[in-house]
Amino acid sequence: MPRQTRRGGRWSLPDNGYRGLLAVTAILFGALAVWFLVAIVLQAKPAFATLGFGWIFGRVWNPSHGLYGLLPFILGTLESTAIAVALAFPIGLGTAIALAFLVPSRVRPVLSTTVELLAAVPSVVYGLWGLIVLAPIFRDTVEPFLTSVLGWTGLFNGPNNGPSLLLAGVILFIMILPTMVAISRDVLIVVPVEQVEGAMALGATRWQVLRKVVLPGARTGILGAFTLATGRALGETVAVAMVIGNSPYIAHSLKSSAATIPSLIVNNFGESTGTQLSAIFGAGLVLLVIGILVNSAARWLVWSTGNDSAGVELGR
Protein backbone atom coordinates (compact mmCIF):
# COMPACT_ATOMS: atom_id res chain seq x y z
CA MET A 1 0.00 0.00 0.00
CA PRO A 2 1.45 3.37 -0.97
CA ARG A 3 2.34 5.72 1.78
CA GLN A 4 -0.39 8.20 2.40
CA THR A 5 0.48 11.44 0.63
CA ARG A 6 0.31 14.69 2.50
CA ARG A 7 -3.14 16.13 2.31
CA GLY A 8 -3.19 19.37 0.36
CA GLY A 9 -5.29 21.20 2.89
CA ARG A 10 -3.28 20.36 5.94
CA TRP A 11 -1.42 23.64 6.27
CA SER A 12 -3.97 25.69 4.44
CA LEU A 13 -5.90 28.48 5.98
CA PRO A 14 -9.66 28.26 5.67
CA ASP A 15 -11.04 30.42 2.88
CA ASN A 16 -12.06 33.21 5.23
CA GLY A 17 -8.67 33.32 6.83
CA TYR A 18 -6.90 33.37 3.48
CA ARG A 19 -9.04 36.18 2.16
CA GLY A 20 -8.63 38.00 5.43
CA LEU A 21 -4.84 37.73 5.20
CA LEU A 22 -4.83 39.15 1.67
CA ALA A 23 -7.21 41.94 2.66
CA VAL A 24 -5.04 42.82 5.67
CA THR A 25 -1.88 43.11 3.52
CA ALA A 26 -3.76 45.21 0.99
CA ILE A 27 -5.02 47.49 3.77
CA LEU A 28 -1.49 47.65 5.16
CA PHE A 29 -0.19 48.83 1.79
CA GLY A 30 -2.96 51.40 1.46
CA ALA A 31 -2.28 52.63 4.99
CA LEU A 32 1.43 52.91 4.21
CA ALA A 33 0.69 55.06 1.16
CA VAL A 34 -1.64 57.30 3.15
CA TRP A 35 0.88 57.55 6.01
CA PHE A 36 3.54 58.60 3.50
CA LEU A 37 1.40 61.42 2.14
CA VAL A 38 0.11 62.58 5.53
CA ALA A 39 3.58 62.53 7.11
CA ILE A 40 5.05 64.82 4.47
CA VAL A 41 2.05 67.16 4.46
CA LEU A 42 2.13 67.45 8.27
CA GLN A 43 5.87 68.17 8.35
CA ALA A 44 5.56 70.76 5.58
CA LYS A 45 2.63 72.50 7.30
CA PRO A 46 4.66 74.77 9.61
CA ALA A 47 6.38 76.28 6.56
CA PHE A 48 3.05 77.06 4.95
CA ALA A 49 1.70 78.33 8.28
CA THR A 50 4.52 80.84 8.82
CA LEU A 51 5.24 81.76 5.20
CA GLY A 52 1.85 81.42 3.53
CA PHE A 53 1.86 80.08 -0.01
CA GLY A 54 3.86 82.89 -1.63
CA TRP A 55 7.24 81.38 -0.71
CA ILE A 56 6.77 78.71 -3.37
CA PHE A 57 7.17 81.42 -5.99
CA GLY A 58 9.74 83.54 -4.15
CA ARG A 59 12.87 84.29 -6.15
CA VAL A 60 15.44 84.30 -3.35
CA TRP A 61 16.60 81.42 -1.16
CA ASN A 62 18.42 82.90 1.80
CA PRO A 63 17.50 81.14 5.03
CA SER A 64 19.66 83.43 7.20
CA HIS A 65 17.40 86.32 6.12
CA GLY A 66 14.25 84.25 6.41
CA LEU A 67 13.79 84.05 2.66
CA TYR A 68 12.76 80.65 1.36
CA GLY A 69 11.97 81.29 -2.31
CA LEU A 70 11.52 78.02 -4.15
CA LEU A 71 11.28 79.47 -7.67
CA PRO A 72 14.99 79.01 -8.58
CA PHE A 73 14.73 75.31 -7.71
CA ILE A 74 11.39 74.77 -9.43
CA LEU A 75 12.79 76.44 -12.55
CA GLY A 76 16.02 74.42 -12.31
CA THR A 77 14.01 71.20 -12.05
CA LEU A 78 11.80 72.08 -15.00
CA GLU A 79 14.66 73.39 -17.16
CA SER A 80 16.97 70.41 -16.67
CA THR A 81 14.04 68.08 -17.30
CA ALA A 82 13.08 70.05 -20.42
CA ILE A 83 16.62 69.75 -21.84
CA ALA A 84 16.66 66.02 -21.12
CA VAL A 85 13.24 65.40 -22.62
CA ALA A 86 13.86 67.58 -25.69
CA LEU A 87 16.89 65.39 -26.45
CA ALA A 88 15.44 62.07 -25.33
CA PHE A 89 12.17 62.25 -27.24
CA PRO A 90 13.47 62.44 -30.83
CA ILE A 91 16.62 60.43 -30.19
CA GLY A 92 14.84 57.81 -28.10
CA LEU A 93 12.07 57.43 -30.65
CA GLY A 94 14.51 57.22 -33.57
CA THR A 95 16.57 54.64 -31.68
CA ALA A 96 13.44 52.63 -30.89
CA ILE A 97 12.43 52.67 -34.58
CA ALA A 98 15.92 51.59 -35.62
CA LEU A 99 15.95 48.82 -32.98
CA ALA A 100 12.49 47.59 -33.91
CA PHE A 101 12.70 47.65 -37.71
CA LEU A 102 16.08 48.60 -39.15
CA VAL A 103 18.75 46.69 -37.26
CA PRO A 104 19.53 43.23 -38.72
CA SER A 105 17.49 40.64 -36.88
CA ARG A 106 20.58 38.83 -35.66
CA VAL A 107 21.87 41.82 -33.66
CA ARG A 108 18.39 43.00 -32.62
CA PRO A 109 17.86 40.94 -29.43
CA VAL A 110 21.39 41.67 -28.19
CA LEU A 111 21.05 45.43 -28.68
CA SER A 112 17.53 45.55 -27.26
CA THR A 113 18.53 43.60 -24.15
CA THR A 114 21.59 45.80 -23.68
CA VAL A 115 19.46 48.93 -23.77
CA GLU A 116 16.98 47.44 -21.29
CA LEU A 117 19.81 46.44 -18.97
CA LEU A 118 21.23 49.95 -19.03
CA ALA A 119 17.92 51.22 -17.67
CA ALA A 120 18.84 49.39 -14.46
CA VAL A 121 22.25 51.05 -13.94
CA PRO A 122 22.01 53.10 -10.71
CA SER A 123 21.76 56.84 -11.27
CA VAL A 124 24.70 57.52 -8.94
CA VAL A 125 26.93 55.75 -11.47
CA TYR A 126 25.66 58.07 -14.21
CA GLY A 127 26.35 60.99 -11.89
CA LEU A 128 29.92 59.89 -11.13
CA TRP A 129 30.66 59.49 -14.83
CA GLY A 130 29.08 62.87 -15.61
CA LEU A 131 31.02 64.69 -12.92
CA ILE A 132 34.45 63.20 -13.53
CA VAL A 133 34.46 62.40 -17.24
CA LEU A 134 31.87 64.61 -18.92
CA ALA A 135 32.27 67.83 -16.92
CA PRO A 136 35.86 68.57 -18.12
CA ILE A 137 34.87 67.72 -21.71
CA PHE A 138 31.93 70.09 -21.45
CA ARG A 139 34.03 72.88 -19.98
CA ASP A 140 36.85 72.63 -22.52
CA THR A 141 35.13 71.49 -25.71
CA VAL A 142 31.35 71.28 -25.79
CA GLU A 143 30.48 74.59 -24.13
CA PRO A 144 32.97 76.74 -26.12
CA PHE A 145 31.75 75.05 -29.31
CA LEU A 146 28.08 75.63 -28.52
CA THR A 147 28.84 79.22 -27.54
CA SER A 148 30.57 79.89 -30.85
CA VAL A 149 27.76 78.31 -32.86
CA LEU A 150 24.67 79.24 -30.85
CA GLY A 151 26.00 82.18 -28.84
CA TRP A 152 23.67 84.59 -30.67
CA THR A 153 20.64 82.98 -29.00
CA GLY A 154 21.79 84.37 -25.65
CA LEU A 155 21.42 80.94 -24.08
CA PHE A 156 25.17 80.45 -23.71
CA ASN A 157 26.33 83.65 -21.99
CA GLY A 158 28.89 83.66 -19.23
CA PRO A 159 31.94 81.52 -18.45
CA ASN A 160 32.31 77.83 -19.34
CA ASN A 161 31.57 75.98 -16.13
CA GLY A 162 31.59 72.25 -16.58
CA PRO A 163 28.95 71.46 -13.96
CA SER A 164 25.95 73.37 -15.26
CA LEU A 165 22.30 73.26 -16.18
CA LEU A 166 23.30 71.96 -19.61
CA LEU A 167 25.38 69.10 -18.23
CA ALA A 168 22.59 68.15 -15.80
CA GLY A 169 20.14 68.04 -18.71
CA VAL A 170 22.50 65.91 -20.79
CA ILE A 171 23.14 63.45 -17.94
CA LEU A 172 19.39 63.16 -17.36
CA PHE A 173 18.95 62.61 -21.10
CA ILE A 174 21.45 59.73 -21.10
CA MET A 175 19.81 58.32 -17.98
CA ILE A 176 16.21 58.33 -19.24
CA LEU A 177 17.16 57.24 -22.76
CA PRO A 178 17.07 53.46 -22.04
CA THR A 179 13.61 53.79 -20.44
CA MET A 180 12.31 55.80 -23.37
CA VAL A 181 13.80 53.40 -25.96
CA ALA A 182 12.75 50.18 -24.23
CA ILE A 183 9.10 51.16 -23.78
CA SER A 184 8.75 52.79 -27.24
CA ARG A 185 10.28 49.72 -28.87
CA ASP A 186 7.83 47.45 -27.06
CA VAL A 187 4.84 49.42 -28.33
CA LEU A 188 6.22 49.79 -31.87
CA ILE A 189 6.63 46.05 -32.44
CA VAL A 190 3.07 45.17 -31.39
CA VAL A 191 1.44 47.23 -34.17
CA PRO A 192 -0.50 44.60 -36.19
CA VAL A 193 1.53 43.20 -39.05
CA GLU A 194 -1.56 43.16 -41.36
CA GLN A 195 -1.69 46.95 -41.24
CA VAL A 196 2.00 47.22 -42.07
CA GLU A 197 1.69 44.76 -44.95
CA GLY A 198 -1.43 46.50 -46.25
CA ALA A 199 0.37 49.82 -46.40
CA MET A 200 3.35 48.21 -48.11
CA ALA A 201 1.05 46.58 -50.70
CA LEU A 202 -0.29 50.06 -51.49
CA GLY A 203 3.22 51.08 -52.47
CA ALA A 204 4.26 53.01 -49.38
CA THR A 205 7.98 53.28 -48.68
CA ARG A 206 9.37 51.99 -45.39
CA TRP A 207 9.36 55.45 -43.86
CA GLN A 208 5.81 56.10 -45.04
CA VAL A 209 4.70 52.86 -43.39
CA LEU A 210 6.42 53.90 -40.17
CA ARG A 211 5.06 57.43 -40.16
CA LYS A 212 1.50 56.78 -41.30
CA VAL A 213 0.79 53.34 -39.84
CA VAL A 214 3.21 52.28 -37.11
CA LEU A 215 3.70 55.57 -35.25
CA PRO A 216 -0.02 56.50 -35.12
CA GLY A 217 -0.80 52.96 -33.95
CA ALA A 218 1.75 53.19 -31.14
CA ARG A 219 0.98 56.83 -30.28
CA THR A 220 -0.51 56.17 -26.85
CA GLY A 221 2.29 53.93 -25.71
CA ILE A 222 4.93 56.36 -26.92
CA LEU A 223 3.20 59.18 -25.08
CA GLY A 224 3.16 57.01 -21.97
CA ALA A 225 6.87 56.26 -22.33
CA PHE A 226 7.57 59.95 -22.82
CA THR A 227 5.64 60.93 -19.71
CA LEU A 228 7.24 58.23 -17.57
CA ALA A 229 10.69 59.30 -18.71
CA THR A 230 9.74 62.88 -17.82
CA GLY A 231 8.67 61.74 -14.36
CA ARG A 232 11.98 59.96 -13.86
CA ALA A 233 13.93 63.06 -14.89
CA LEU A 234 11.87 65.32 -12.59
CA GLY A 235 12.51 63.16 -9.53
CA GLU A 236 16.15 62.30 -10.10
CA THR A 237 18.28 63.42 -7.20
CA VAL A 238 21.90 62.35 -6.98
CA ALA A 239 22.90 62.31 -10.64
CA VAL A 240 21.66 65.90 -10.96
CA ALA A 241 23.01 67.08 -7.63
CA MET A 242 26.46 65.86 -8.71
CA VAL A 243 26.63 67.77 -11.99
CA ILE A 244 24.41 70.87 -11.75
CA GLY A 245 26.74 72.97 -9.63
CA ASN A 246 24.15 73.66 -6.91
CA SER A 247 23.78 77.43 -6.82
CA PRO A 248 20.52 78.76 -5.43
CA TYR A 249 20.02 81.42 -8.11
CA ILE A 250 17.85 81.50 -11.19
CA ALA A 251 20.05 80.40 -14.10
CA HIS A 252 20.59 83.11 -16.71
CA SER A 253 22.30 80.80 -19.18
CA LEU A 254 22.54 77.10 -19.95
CA LYS A 255 26.17 77.25 -18.83
CA SER A 256 25.48 78.61 -15.37
CA SER A 257 25.17 76.51 -12.25
CA ALA A 258 21.68 75.95 -10.93
CA ALA A 259 19.89 73.68 -8.49
CA THR A 260 16.81 71.50 -8.51
CA ILE A 261 14.32 70.70 -5.76
CA PRO A 262 15.88 67.28 -5.07
CA SER A 263 19.40 68.73 -5.00
CA LEU A 264 18.20 71.48 -2.63
CA ILE A 265 16.82 68.82 -0.29
CA VAL A 266 19.95 66.67 -0.35
CA ASN A 267 22.36 69.56 0.10
CA ASN A 268 20.52 71.47 2.83
CA PHE A 269 18.89 68.66 4.72
CA GLY A 270 21.69 68.02 7.20
CA GLU A 271 22.05 71.52 8.60
CA SER A 272 18.41 72.56 8.63
CA THR A 273 16.18 73.11 11.63
CA GLY A 274 12.87 74.79 12.37
CA THR A 275 11.27 76.73 9.55
CA GLN A 276 14.07 75.88 7.14
CA LEU A 277 13.64 72.14 7.70
CA SER A 278 9.91 72.51 7.26
CA ALA A 279 10.50 74.53 4.08
CA ILE A 280 12.67 71.66 2.82
CA PHE A 281 9.88 69.21 3.53
CA GLY A 282 7.57 71.67 1.76
CA ALA A 283 9.89 71.59 -1.25
CA GLY A 284 9.61 67.80 -1.14
CA LEU A 285 5.83 68.13 -1.09
CA VAL A 286 5.91 70.44 -4.15
CA LEU A 287 8.12 67.91 -5.94
CA LEU A 288 5.82 65.07 -4.91
CA VAL A 289 2.78 66.91 -6.27
CA ILE A 290 4.55 67.58 -9.60
CA GLY A 291 5.71 63.94 -9.73
CA ILE A 292 2.27 62.50 -8.94
CA LEU A 293 0.62 64.77 -11.53
CA VAL A 294 3.03 63.69 -14.26
CA ASN A 295 2.70 60.02 -13.33
CA SER A 296 -1.07 60.05 -13.08
CA ALA A 297 -1.13 61.76 -16.47
CA ALA A 298 0.97 58.95 -17.91
CA ARG A 299 -1.26 56.23 -16.45
CA TRP A 300 -4.38 58.09 -17.50
CA LEU A 301 -3.12 58.53 -21.05
CA VAL A 302 -2.37 54.84 -21.35
CA TRP A 303 -5.57 53.70 -19.67
CA SER A 304 -8.06 56.08 -21.20
CA THR A 305 -7.12 55.93 -24.85
CA GLY A 306 -8.72 52.77 -26.16
CA ASN A 307 -5.60 51.49 -27.89
CA ASP A 308 -3.80 50.00 -24.93
CA SER A 309 -1.07 48.69 -27.25
CA ALA A 310 -1.79 45.18 -26.01
CA GLY A 311 -1.31 46.15 -22.35
CA VAL A 312 2.36 46.91 -22.54
CA GLU A 313 4.14 46.78 -19.23
CA LEU A 314 4.94 50.34 -18.25
CA GLY A 315 6.10 49.79 -14.69
CA ARG A 316 9.77 50.13 -14.02
Add this chain to the structure above:
Amino acid sequence: MTSVLEVPVDPIVERRRAVQAAATASLGRRKLGSRVALGVCWLFLVIAVIPLVALVFYVTAKGLPAWNAEFFTHSTTPEGVPGGGVWNAIVGTAVITVVATAVAVPLGLLCGLFLAESDGRTADALRFTADVMTGIPSITVGIFGYIAIVRNFGYSGFAGAFAVGFIMLPVIIRAGETAFRGVPRSLNEAAMALGARRATIARKVVVPTALPGVITGALLAIARGLGETAPLLLTIFGNQYLQWNPTKPMAALPTLIYSYSSQPYADLVQVAWGAALLLMAVVLVLSIGSRLLAAYLRKERR
Protein backbone atom coordinates in the same frame (compact mmCIF):
# COMPACT_ATOMS: atom_id res chain seq x y z
CA MET B 1 7.29 65.28 -96.15
CA THR B 2 7.88 64.51 -92.57
CA SER B 3 4.23 64.90 -91.83
CA VAL B 4 3.44 61.83 -93.90
CA LEU B 5 5.88 59.51 -92.12
CA GLU B 6 5.22 60.73 -88.61
CA VAL B 7 3.01 58.54 -86.50
CA PRO B 8 0.07 60.52 -85.25
CA VAL B 9 0.19 61.24 -81.49
CA ASP B 10 -1.85 58.75 -79.54
CA PRO B 11 -3.38 60.63 -76.56
CA ILE B 12 -3.70 57.41 -74.52
CA VAL B 13 0.00 56.55 -74.89
CA GLU B 14 0.92 60.15 -74.09
CA ARG B 15 -1.18 60.08 -70.96
CA ARG B 16 0.25 56.76 -69.89
CA ARG B 17 3.73 58.15 -70.39
CA ALA B 18 2.92 61.23 -68.31
CA VAL B 19 1.50 59.11 -65.52
CA GLN B 20 4.53 56.85 -65.53
CA ALA B 21 6.86 59.83 -65.40
CA ALA B 22 4.95 61.32 -62.51
CA ALA B 23 4.92 57.98 -60.68
CA THR B 24 8.66 57.51 -61.19
CA ALA B 25 9.31 61.00 -59.92
CA SER B 26 7.07 60.44 -56.92
CA LEU B 27 8.68 57.11 -56.12
CA GLY B 28 12.12 58.69 -56.42
CA ARG B 29 11.09 61.50 -54.10
CA ARG B 30 9.49 59.16 -51.60
CA LYS B 31 12.43 56.77 -51.70
CA LEU B 32 14.81 59.64 -51.08
CA GLY B 33 12.63 60.90 -48.24
CA SER B 34 12.51 57.41 -46.78
CA ARG B 35 16.29 57.04 -47.04
CA VAL B 36 16.85 60.36 -45.30
CA ALA B 37 14.38 59.65 -42.51
CA LEU B 38 15.66 56.13 -41.88
CA GLY B 39 19.21 57.49 -42.01
CA VAL B 40 18.27 59.90 -39.25
CA CYS B 41 16.96 56.96 -37.20
CA TRP B 42 20.27 55.16 -37.68
CA LEU B 43 22.11 58.31 -36.66
CA PHE B 44 20.00 58.57 -33.50
CA LEU B 45 20.75 54.93 -32.72
CA VAL B 46 24.46 55.70 -32.92
CA ILE B 47 24.04 58.87 -30.83
CA ALA B 48 22.17 56.84 -28.22
CA VAL B 49 24.61 53.96 -28.10
CA ILE B 50 27.81 56.04 -27.84
CA PRO B 51 27.27 57.55 -24.37
CA LEU B 52 25.84 54.33 -22.97
CA VAL B 53 28.80 52.30 -24.20
CA ALA B 54 31.19 55.03 -23.07
CA LEU B 55 29.66 54.92 -19.59
CA VAL B 56 30.11 51.18 -19.20
CA PHE B 57 33.59 51.38 -20.68
CA TYR B 58 34.74 54.22 -18.41
CA VAL B 59 33.33 52.72 -15.25
CA THR B 60 35.00 49.40 -16.03
CA ALA B 61 38.33 50.94 -17.04
CA LYS B 62 38.50 53.29 -14.04
CA GLY B 63 36.98 50.89 -11.53
CA LEU B 64 39.00 47.77 -12.18
CA PRO B 65 42.34 49.21 -10.95
CA ALA B 66 40.67 49.84 -7.59
CA TRP B 67 39.74 46.20 -7.19
CA ASN B 68 42.20 44.34 -5.01
CA ALA B 69 41.97 42.13 -1.98
CA GLU B 70 41.89 45.08 0.42
CA PHE B 71 39.12 46.76 -1.54
CA PHE B 72 36.79 43.88 -0.68
CA THR B 73 38.01 43.12 2.83
CA HIS B 74 38.93 46.41 4.52
CA SER B 75 36.77 49.29 5.68
CA THR B 76 37.13 52.79 4.30
CA THR B 77 40.13 54.84 5.40
CA PRO B 78 40.52 58.64 5.36
CA GLU B 79 42.30 60.17 2.39
CA GLY B 80 46.03 59.55 2.24
CA VAL B 81 45.81 56.39 4.32
CA PRO B 82 46.52 53.43 2.02
CA GLY B 83 44.87 50.04 2.28
CA GLY B 84 41.32 51.23 2.49
CA GLY B 85 38.44 49.27 1.00
CA VAL B 86 34.68 49.38 0.94
CA TRP B 87 33.88 46.29 3.00
CA ASN B 88 31.79 48.35 5.44
CA ALA B 89 29.75 49.76 2.55
CA ILE B 90 29.29 46.32 1.00
CA VAL B 91 28.04 44.99 4.33
CA GLY B 92 25.75 47.99 4.76
CA THR B 93 24.24 47.68 1.30
CA ALA B 94 23.82 43.92 1.73
CA VAL B 95 22.14 44.20 5.14
CA ILE B 96 19.87 47.05 4.04
CA THR B 97 18.86 45.24 0.85
CA VAL B 98 18.27 41.93 2.62
CA VAL B 99 16.07 43.56 5.29
CA ALA B 100 14.15 45.57 2.68
CA THR B 101 13.68 42.49 0.49
CA ALA B 102 12.63 40.26 3.38
CA VAL B 103 9.78 42.65 4.20
CA ALA B 104 8.83 44.03 0.79
CA VAL B 105 8.77 40.80 -1.24
CA PRO B 106 6.28 38.80 0.88
CA LEU B 107 4.14 41.87 1.53
CA GLY B 108 4.21 42.89 -2.13
CA LEU B 109 3.41 39.40 -3.38
CA LEU B 110 0.45 39.01 -1.01
CA CYS B 111 -0.79 42.41 -2.19
CA GLY B 112 -0.28 41.33 -5.80
CA LEU B 113 -2.26 38.15 -5.07
CA PHE B 114 -5.05 40.28 -3.60
CA LEU B 115 -5.11 42.52 -6.67
CA ALA B 116 -5.05 39.52 -9.02
CA GLU B 117 -8.01 37.89 -7.24
CA SER B 118 -10.20 40.93 -6.83
CA ASP B 119 -11.86 43.36 -9.16
CA GLY B 120 -13.67 46.32 -7.77
CA ARG B 121 -13.27 49.85 -6.68
CA THR B 122 -10.92 49.10 -3.78
CA ALA B 123 -8.65 46.98 -5.96
CA ASP B 124 -8.68 49.63 -8.67
CA ALA B 125 -7.74 52.34 -6.19
CA LEU B 126 -4.91 50.22 -4.78
CA ARG B 127 -3.69 49.36 -8.27
CA PHE B 128 -3.63 53.02 -9.20
CA THR B 129 -1.82 53.86 -5.95
CA ALA B 130 0.83 51.23 -6.68
CA ASP B 131 1.21 52.53 -10.23
CA VAL B 132 1.69 56.11 -9.10
CA MET B 133 4.04 55.02 -6.32
CA THR B 134 6.41 53.35 -8.79
CA GLY B 135 7.12 56.83 -10.14
CA ILE B 136 7.30 59.09 -7.10
CA PRO B 137 10.62 60.90 -6.65
CA SER B 138 12.83 58.72 -4.46
CA ILE B 139 14.04 61.71 -2.45
CA THR B 140 10.51 62.17 -1.05
CA VAL B 141 10.65 58.57 0.15
CA GLY B 142 13.88 59.52 1.90
CA ILE B 143 12.04 62.37 3.61
CA PHE B 144 9.34 59.90 4.65
CA GLY B 145 11.96 57.54 6.07
CA TYR B 146 13.46 60.43 8.00
CA ILE B 147 10.10 61.56 9.41
CA ALA B 148 8.83 58.06 10.18
CA ILE B 149 11.96 56.31 11.48
CA VAL B 150 14.93 58.64 12.00
CA ARG B 151 12.91 61.19 14.01
CA ASN B 152 11.86 58.45 16.42
CA PHE B 153 14.74 55.97 16.45
CA GLY B 154 17.72 57.85 15.01
CA TYR B 155 19.76 57.22 11.86
CA SER B 156 20.04 53.50 11.21
CA GLY B 157 20.27 50.76 8.63
CA PHE B 158 16.64 49.94 9.41
CA ALA B 159 15.57 53.45 8.40
CA GLY B 160 17.37 52.98 5.07
CA ALA B 161 15.81 49.53 4.62
CA PHE B 162 12.39 51.03 5.35
CA ALA B 163 12.82 53.65 2.62
CA VAL B 164 14.30 51.20 0.10
CA GLY B 165 11.58 48.63 0.84
CA PHE B 166 8.96 51.34 0.36
CA ILE B 167 10.39 52.00 -3.11
CA MET B 168 10.54 48.28 -3.96
CA LEU B 169 7.03 47.50 -2.73
CA PRO B 170 4.91 48.90 -5.60
CA VAL B 171 7.26 47.39 -8.19
CA ILE B 172 6.83 43.94 -6.63
CA ILE B 173 3.07 44.38 -6.27
CA ARG B 174 2.57 45.17 -9.93
CA ALA B 175 5.00 42.51 -11.16
CA GLY B 176 3.34 39.96 -8.86
CA GLU B 177 -0.16 40.87 -10.01
CA THR B 178 0.83 40.61 -13.68
CA ALA B 179 2.40 37.20 -13.05
CA PHE B 180 -0.54 35.87 -11.00
CA ARG B 181 -3.06 37.07 -13.57
CA GLY B 182 -1.19 35.14 -16.25
CA VAL B 183 -2.13 31.84 -14.57
CA PRO B 184 -4.79 30.14 -16.77
CA ARG B 185 -8.29 30.13 -15.30
CA SER B 186 -8.68 26.46 -16.21
CA LEU B 187 -5.96 25.51 -13.71
CA ASN B 188 -7.76 27.45 -10.98
CA GLU B 189 -11.06 25.84 -11.82
CA ALA B 190 -9.60 22.35 -11.97
CA ALA B 191 -8.16 22.81 -8.48
CA MET B 192 -11.47 24.18 -7.24
CA ALA B 193 -13.29 21.20 -8.73
CA LEU B 194 -11.01 18.94 -6.69
CA GLY B 195 -12.30 20.71 -3.61
CA ALA B 196 -9.10 22.55 -2.72
CA ARG B 197 -9.21 25.54 -0.46
CA ARG B 198 -8.31 28.91 -1.92
CA ALA B 199 -5.11 29.07 0.10
CA THR B 200 -4.15 25.63 -1.18
CA ILE B 201 -4.84 26.72 -4.76
CA ALA B 202 -2.70 29.79 -4.24
CA ARG B 203 0.15 27.79 -2.75
CA LYS B 204 0.08 24.78 -5.03
CA VAL B 205 -1.25 26.17 -8.31
CA VAL B 206 -1.09 29.92 -8.69
CA VAL B 207 2.28 30.67 -7.10
CA PRO B 208 4.23 27.78 -8.72
CA THR B 209 2.75 28.55 -12.14
CA ALA B 210 3.53 32.25 -11.84
CA LEU B 211 6.99 31.64 -10.36
CA PRO B 212 9.09 32.77 -13.37
CA GLY B 213 7.31 36.12 -13.49
CA VAL B 214 7.43 36.50 -9.72
CA ILE B 215 11.17 35.82 -9.56
CA THR B 216 11.91 38.20 -12.43
CA GLY B 217 9.86 40.94 -10.81
CA ALA B 218 11.43 40.43 -7.40
CA LEU B 219 14.99 40.39 -8.74
CA LEU B 220 14.37 43.53 -10.79
CA ALA B 221 12.94 45.24 -7.71
CA ILE B 222 16.02 44.21 -5.72
CA ALA B 223 18.28 45.53 -8.49
CA ARG B 224 16.44 48.82 -8.30
CA GLY B 225 16.63 48.94 -4.51
CA LEU B 226 20.40 48.28 -4.56
CA GLY B 227 21.14 51.44 -6.49
CA GLU B 228 18.83 53.82 -4.61
CA THR B 229 20.95 56.65 -3.26
CA ALA B 230 18.77 59.62 -2.39
CA PRO B 231 16.65 57.90 0.29
CA LEU B 232 19.77 56.49 1.96
CA LEU B 233 21.38 59.92 2.14
CA LEU B 234 18.57 61.00 4.46
CA THR B 235 18.31 57.87 6.56
CA ILE B 236 21.52 55.87 7.21
CA PHE B 237 23.97 58.67 8.03
CA GLY B 238 27.01 56.67 6.93
CA ASN B 239 29.64 54.91 9.01
CA GLN B 240 33.34 54.64 8.42
CA TYR B 241 33.57 51.48 10.49
CA LEU B 242 32.25 48.01 9.85
CA GLN B 243 28.71 47.71 11.19
CA TRP B 244 26.55 44.60 10.91
CA ASN B 245 23.83 45.87 13.24
CA PRO B 246 21.03 47.57 11.28
CA THR B 247 19.83 49.50 14.32
CA LYS B 248 23.02 51.59 14.06
CA PRO B 249 24.12 54.07 11.37
CA MET B 250 25.54 52.19 8.40
CA ALA B 251 27.58 52.81 5.28
CA ALA B 252 26.31 51.89 1.82
CA LEU B 253 27.85 51.72 -1.64
CA PRO B 254 25.64 54.33 -3.40
CA THR B 255 26.06 56.97 -0.70
CA LEU B 256 29.81 56.26 -0.59
CA ILE B 257 30.07 56.87 -4.34
CA TYR B 258 28.05 60.06 -3.95
CA SER B 259 30.15 61.54 -1.18
CA TYR B 260 33.55 60.42 -2.52
CA SER B 261 32.88 61.65 -6.06
CA SER B 262 33.17 65.30 -5.06
CA GLN B 263 36.32 64.84 -2.93
CA PRO B 264 39.45 66.53 -4.22
CA TYR B 265 41.57 63.48 -3.31
CA ALA B 266 42.49 61.10 -6.13
CA ASP B 267 42.55 58.01 -3.90
CA LEU B 268 39.00 58.57 -2.69
CA VAL B 269 37.75 59.17 -6.25
CA GLN B 270 39.50 55.93 -7.19
CA VAL B 271 37.55 54.12 -4.46
CA ALA B 272 34.34 55.71 -5.79
CA TRP B 273 35.04 54.30 -9.28
CA GLY B 274 35.70 50.85 -7.83
CA ALA B 275 32.47 51.00 -5.84
CA ALA B 276 30.56 52.21 -8.92
CA LEU B 277 31.88 49.27 -10.94
CA LEU B 278 30.92 46.86 -8.16
CA LEU B 279 27.42 48.31 -7.89
CA MET B 280 26.91 48.31 -11.65
CA ALA B 281 28.20 44.74 -11.96
CA VAL B 282 25.90 43.44 -9.21
CA VAL B 283 22.87 45.20 -10.69
CA LEU B 284 23.63 43.92 -14.19
CA VAL B 285 24.23 40.39 -12.94
CA LEU B 286 20.89 40.49 -11.09
CA SER B 287 19.07 41.80 -14.18
CA ILE B 288 20.65 39.29 -16.54
CA GLY B 289 20.25 36.49 -13.99
CA SER B 290 16.56 37.21 -13.56
CA ARG B 291 16.03 36.93 -17.33
CA LEU B 292 18.01 33.73 -17.64
CA LEU B 293 16.31 32.17 -14.61
CA ALA B 294 12.87 33.06 -15.90
CA ALA B 295 13.66 31.65 -19.34
CA TYR B 296 15.05 28.47 -17.74
CA LEU B 297 12.00 27.98 -15.51
CA ARG B 298 9.68 28.47 -18.48
CA LYS B 299 11.55 25.92 -20.52
CA GLU B 300 11.66 23.48 -17.62
CA ARG B 301 7.89 23.56 -17.37
CA ARG B 302 7.25 22.55 -20.97
